[in-house]
Every structure is written in structure tokens, then in C-alpha cells.
Amino acid sequence: MGRHISLFILPLFLFFPTIIQHAKPAMSLPLSTNLRWIVDEKGQRVKLACVNWVSHLEPVVAEGLSKQPMGMIAKRIVSMGFNCVRFTWPLFLVTNDSLASLTVRQSFQSLGLLESIAGIQANNPSIIDVSLIKAYQAVVSSLGENNVMVILDNHISTPGWCCSSFDGNGFFGDQYFNPDLWITGLTRMATLFNGVTNVVGMSLRNELRGPNQNVSDWYRYMQKGAEAVHSANPDVLVILSGLSYDKDLSFIRNQPANLTFSGKLVFEVHWYGFSDGQAWVAGNSNQVCGRVANDMMRTSGFLVDQGYPLFASEFGVDLRGTNVNDNRYLDCFLGVAAELDLDWALWTLVGSYYLREGVLGFNEYYGILDWNWCDTRNSSLLERISALQSPFRGPGLSETKLHKVIFHPSTGLCVLRKSLLDPLRLGSCTDSEAWRYLPQKTLLVMGTYFCLQADESGTLAKLGIICSESNSKWEMIADSKMHLSSKLRNGTSVCLDVDLDNTIVTNSCKCLNEDNTCDPRSQWFKLVDSTRSRSGGKASLNFDSILDLPGKEFFWNLLGASI
Ligand SMILES: *[C@@H]1O[C@H](CO)[C@@H](O)[C@H](O)[C@H]1NC(C)=O
Ligand SMILES: *[C@@H]1O[C@H](CO)[C@@H](O)[C@H](O)[C@H]1NC(C)=O
Ligand SMILES: *[C@@H]1O[C@H](CO)[C@@H](O)[C@H](O)[C@H]1NC(C)=O
Ligand SMILES: *[C@@H]1O[C@H](CO)[C@@H](O)[C@H](O)[C@H]1NC(C)=O
Ligand SMILES: *[C@@H]1O[C@H](CO)[C@@H](O)[C@H](O)[C@H]1NC(C)=O
Numbered sequence: 001m002g003r004h005i006s007l008f009i010l011p012l013f014l015f016f017p018t019i020i021q022h023a024k025p026a027m028s029l030p031l032s033t034n035l036r037w038i039v040d041e042k043g044q045r046v047k048l049a050c051v052n053w054v055s056h057l058e059p060v061v062a063e064g065l066s067k068q069p070m071g072m073i074a075k076r077i078v079s080m081g082f083n084c085v086r087f088t089w090p091l092f093l094v095t096n097d098s099l100a101s102l103t104v105r106q107s108f109q110s111l112g113l114l115e116s117i118a119g120i121q122a123n124n125p126s127i128i129d130v131s132l133i134k135a136y137q138a139v140v141s142s143l144g145e146n147n148v149m150v151i152l153d154n155h156i157s158t159p160g161w162c163c164s165s166f167d168g169n170g171f172f173g174d175q176y177f178n179p180d181l182w183i184t185g186l187t188r189m190a191t192l193f194n195g196v197t198n199v200v201g202m203s204l205r206n207e208l209r210g211p212n213q214n215v216s217d218w219y220r221y222m223q224k225g226a227e228a229v230h231s232a233n234p235d236v237l238v239i240l241s242g243l244s245y246d247k248d249l250s251f252i253r254n255q256p257a258n259l260t261f262s263g264k265l266v267f268e269v270h271w272y273g274f275s276d277g278q279a280w281v282a283g284n285s286n287q288v289c290g291r292v293a294n295d296m297m298r299t300s301g302f303l304v305d306q307g308y309p310l311f312a313s314e315f316g317v318d319l320r321g322t323n324v325n326d327n328r329y330l331d332c333f334l335g336v337a338a339e340l341d342l343d344w345a346l347w348t349l350v351g352s353y354y355l356r357e358g359v360l361g362f363n364e365y366y367g368i369l370d371w372n373w374c375d376t377r378n379s380s381l382l383e384r385i386s387a388l389q390s391p392f393r394g395p396g397l398s399e400t401k402l403h404k405v406i407f408h409p410s411t412g413l414c415v416l417r418k419s420l421l422d423p424l425r426l427g428s429c430t431d432s433e434a435w436r437y438l439p440q441k442t443l444l445v446m447g448t449y450f451c452l453q454a455d456e457s458g459t460l461a462k463l464g465i466i467c468s469e470s471n472s473k474w475e476m477i478a479d480s481k482m483h484l485s486s487k488l489r490n491g492t493s494v495c496l497d498v499d500l501d502n503t504i505v506t507n508s509c510k511c512l513n514e515d516n517t518c519d520p521r522s523q524w525f526k527l528v529d530s531t532r533s534r535s536g537g538k539a540s541l542n543f544d545s546i547l548d549l550p551g552k553e554f555f556w557n558l559l560g561a562s563i
Helices: 002-023 070-079 104-110 114-123 132-145 179-192 215-232 285-305 324-339 379-389 535-547 552-559
Strands: 032-034 037-039 049-053 084-090 149-156 199-203 237-241 265-270 310-315 343-346 403-408 413-416 425-427 435-437 443-445 451-454 461-464 475-477 483-487 493-498 504-507 526-530
Touching (some): 049 379, 070 132, 104 132, 285 310
Parallel strands (some): 049 084, 049 343, 199 237, 310 343
Antiparallel strands (some): 443 451, 475 483
């Protein structure tokens, strides 16, 4: 991977900022919905590729401002390929006058965080003596100046780390969760940011949960909250969380939310490795992925088929790469997120917290920035999510006809060939081969007669033109439906795989079930609907012109195709 990482990082960090800021026009806001898609004023899809930025812990100041100037952080967010921030706030910031009137300095002083005061004075002196809400607004403006969209997320009532079932912040009627006060707070926030163009949405309440949660109160209060936000600020998307830590929206299937307005409603879902305890470590990865992804489709994924945008507003992993549960989950999540082409927000931007759960300078191993908020903690995650940062499809985007790309979650790359005579390999999904997956299970390069084949040696994948044999038929197998499997003529099953230099090969199918120690993820692929592959139109021209050449047998022989 070393070579690929360096190839990737160079363009990402050197050229991305300039491309995004100067070449890519800002989307025309506000946003609205068109069936399951979020679209801009022109009706073109805008995919939310967000990162969560925390401002709801005890100091009620956006994390990291003692380490870096906010403008630098905003630029870093853009250079990492995100277009949006889900920016958290605690309800009491706008409903408790004594909290709201504190300055940043006073807030840190009251917690004894003197080092953070010095850090803010050095890096963000303009906010040290302003009120907490003014500091929050300053961060939103700074993001706006850098063309970053913002979703205001009411994360909790009481400032502090979230969430547990018994923290009094979980559901309407809990100790710190008075529904009327919540409506007041939402209305204040919506009003405050009315006319602030880059604020495109509001998450009404994070992770509803706890012993008091119930469906009837969900409708009662969420509908009220949605109406309040919409009347105070009709521009923003109204984003609703499900029950059980935002895992469960299954009740919407039978009873839609009853709202007086349309074109603004989005649902959000959270999905982590630990959402299923230690299931990923304890079980076989194919079986766990199959089960968990089916659960997700049943409890929230179905919403896209019902015509609602679904925002996976929290997902993430321990970026040290040592948490096996997280590692196995991530490939499954990325496969589903690519297949459904979901809007999403990574947890989290935060490299370290001023104070979390009593720990000063708490190091956030799920944070994409390092402890100093200076460098990225682990660029391999950025490489893997980069394909998901742009839309695969959606209104107003089609560059080529609808086709499939063969996406490989564990690298974030897609199957392509650099030139006609090169072997199939993984590369940027932007340059992906455009495939058609036919009912008879062949995978054709669009606009050509070439299909994906398992070489009879059982070790190579190649393109050929005799596409009727078993070695040209590819089924998605295992509970995960993520192995692309074919049969050699002698009946042996093989699975598509990737070797060390990212060449596409075939191998015997790995750990399809039972075994919980082996790792199938190099063989995990998703066929993703896309209209964006560059090669779609161009490749077909090349192939077609070769098919007409007098010396075509020569080319086909080179390709390993038998005529
Ligand atoms: C309001 O905020 C202040 C300052 O943080 C705090 O001491 C007080 O307990 C809060 N009041 C309520 C009702 O939450
Ligand atoms: C829902 O929860 C609230 C608060 O605990 C309770 O008052 C209400 O009776 C519950 N409703 C149902 C239908 O369970
Ligand atoms: C939907 O809400 C409106 C008023 O907001 C009400 O008149 C109507 O009865 C509600 N419909 C359902 C199915 O609850
Ligand atoms: C980054 O993540 C990868 C993949 O999980 C892991 O192998 C690697 O050790 C991590 N690197 C660092 C510096 O944590
Ligand atoms: C089928 O062919 C492959 C590749 O030539 C070989 O490895 C395998 O052992 C053969 N299987 C049978 C059942 O003959």
C-alpha cells in the first residue's frame, strides 16, 4: 500500500484546497429534498460528506480552538475532502441564561482549564472574551468563509459527554429533557441562524434513548420540534433521529411523520462497530455483516426506498487500527454506505478534547486529526472514504449512463484497467471501469463485448469475449453478499480478490461462514450504481475501434481472450 498512499496524499493535500476553493463553485443554497436525494436550488444533488465537530462538552466551546486558529481548521476540513460539519451544541447553551452569558474565558476558568485559556488566547484571540454563543457563531462563520456547510446538532441538554441511557438527557420527560424547553431552544437556534446561508440543516436531537423512550411520544414531540424549527427558519433541512441511540426508525414504515411542510425532511441514523457490542470479534465477518446490514435495512435503510434522504450522521472507528471489532465493521459499513450512496458524517474531527469525562486533553482515537489538531491521525481512513465523498449518482449529475462500479471497501478503490493491455487492478473510483451486470450474471465493460472472467488457472481475473461459460458468471455470495464468486469449468469456485500490488486476482473463497478468526475483507466488493465513472464513454470508444481493426485477433490474444 505504501506506493498508493503516497500517490494519493500528494494530490489530496497539495491540490485539493485550491481545487475546492477556486475551481469548484459553491453549491447554490439552501438545500431541499427530492425524494431520497438532498438537492440544491438548481435541483442538483448535494451529497453531505460531513465530519462531526464537538462543541457540547462542559466548556461549551468548539474543541481544538486552543490548538489551531479556526480558519486553519476549516481549511483542513476542506483539504480532507469534507464539504460539511455536523456541529454539536447543548440545549442549555441557549436556554440557561447564566450559561449563555459566560464568556469563553469564564467558562474555562470555572473548570480550571487555564492552559486552554492560554491556547485560545494564542490561536483564537478574537473569541476569548466573547460569550459562548458568539464563539459558536464565530466558528459557523469561519466555516462559511471556507464554503463548508453546517448542520447544527442538538446533541444533549446538559453540557458534557454523551450518551448513556440513564443520563437524564435521553428522552422527552427525562430529568434534563423538558420538551417545552427543547422547543424553545430549537426555536432560538433556528432563529439565530436564519439567513446564515451555510447553515443548511438542524439535527433536532441526538440519539434518543433510555427507559422512557416510546414511539407515540416520538411523533408527538419530534413533529412539534420540526414545525417549530421550520417556522423559525424555513431554509434548513429538518433532520430527525430515531430511537435506541438513533438506530431505530422502523416505525416510520407504517406511520410517516405528519408535517405541514415538505421538501425539508431528512432522517439520521448512527451505526458503529460497538452498536452491536463485540459481535464482530465474536462472529464470522460474513455472517455478522449480513445480519447487521439486514437489520440496518429493516430499521433505517428502507427509508431511501420510501423516498426520504438518510443521513448516516455518526460512524467511525478507532484509527489506531488495533480494534478488531471496529476494523471488521468498517468494511461492512463502507460497503452499505457506498451501495445506498448515503449522506454521512464521520465521528469525529476532534483530535483531543479540552476535558472529557474528567480527563484533561483527552486523546480521541476516533478523531481524524491528531492530538495537536495539526496533522491527520491516520490518512488511510481518508483514502478509504474519499470515494464516498462525492456522489455516485443522483439528480443533475449524470455524466454517463447508469452503470456499476466494483467497489472495494477495504481500500476505498474500484476495479479498473489503466490501459487496454494492463491487467485489471484497483484504482480511484473516479477512473473506474463502467460495468453492466446482466441478468445472466456476466459483468460487461459498458459499450464493449468484454466480460470479467476467472482465468482457468484459477489465479487471475481478466477480460474475455466468450462470456457464456461458468467462469464469466459472477454471483454475490455469503451472508454478506460481498464475495464475487465464479466457477471454473471443472466446477471449482473462486472469488475475486486483490493481491499485494492491487492487481485483481481470484483465490479460493475465504471464511464464508463459521470461522471467526479469519478475515475475508480482501475479497469484499460491492456493485455500486453510479453515473460518474469517467471511463464509461471513453473506454467504449477505444474498445469499439479495436474491435474494428484488421489485426484484432492480435489484441484479443494479448488480452488472453480466445476467439
Ligand atoms: C445553568 O448554568 C449554570 C452555569 O453553568 C449552572 O451552574 C446551572 O446549574 C444551570 N442551571 C440549570 C437549571 O441547568
Ligand atoms: C411514553 O413515555 C412517557 C414518558 O415516560 C409516558 O408518560 C407515556 O405514558 C409513554 N407512552 C406510552 C404509549 O408508552
Ligand atoms: C396531521 O396533523 C394535522 C395538523 O397538524 C392534523 O389535522 C391531522 O389530523 C394529522 N393527521 C394525522 C394522520 O395524524
Ligand atoms: C492506520 O490505520 C491502518 C488501518 O487500520 C492501520 O493498519 C495502521 O496501523 C494505522 N496507522 C497508525 C499510524 O495508527
Ligand atoms: C480445477 O482447476 C483448477 C485450476 O486449474 C485446479 O486448481 C483445481 O484443482 C481443479 N479442480 C478440480 C476439482 O479438478
